[in-house]
Amino acid sequence: MSAAQVLDALGDPTRRAIVEQLSRGPCSVSALAEPLGITVTAVGQHLRVLEGSGVVASEKLGRTRTCRLEPAGLAAAERWIGNCRLLWESRLDRLGDLLD
């Protein structure tokens, strides 16, 4: 669940659409595929990436797999981006202090 894996996973528009859909609630594979206009096979491939990065979790009950968001995965990416931004902004702050 490294930030690198998560950002790799979020670097694709279809996977972002899946994440957006899952943020509104758990979902089956075919329910994810339908609004995207792609096959369930394609969704399965994206899910493998999303699960591998820790952004999504799923479990199969009977013949349907239910997918849900894994907030900790998203949080890892948020921290990476936030850290870069804050590092830079603190530099800006120090520069501001120097100018005062």
Next chain:
Amino acid sequence: MSAAQVLDALGDPTRRAIVEQLSRGPCSVSALAEPLGITVTAVGQHLRVLEGSGVVASEKLGRTRTCRLEPAGLAAAERWIGNCRLLWESRLDRLGDLLD
């Protein structure tokens, strides 16, 4: 400077390394290329993507181009991820309330 463009840009390990380097301070193109072990041409191509997404800004003085981080671009991606996560977490909270 849409979140989609920023996440597309951050979906590549080399571009993330460039962002990490720039978070420690402004940098020339060749100074970015050296630790990465790639050509300045390759860095220039990545910079075009990063600038197009609003994560990086640069200006050319004389013959050297100085690149710096643009915090607003990173913030846009943070907001997108945070929004997905919070939407889902608030659902979890409501579920918790129901169970009480």
Next chain:
DNA sequence: GTAATAGTGAAGTGATTGCTTGACTATTCC
């Protein structure tokens, strides 16, 4: 002026990737 430095542009290449089809394996419903 000449030489070295910093970067840009065009073209090519090999690898990756997002997606499809077709065949197959459970599971549920009648």
Next chain:
DNA sequence: GGAATAGTCAAGCAATCACTTCACTATTAC
């Protein structure tokens, strides 16, 4: 039992992508 449903696996394909080399244009240094 048989038919429909939900998903998985293996191959294959077209497009994108990250990177290179080579040629070229400023700018700076001697």
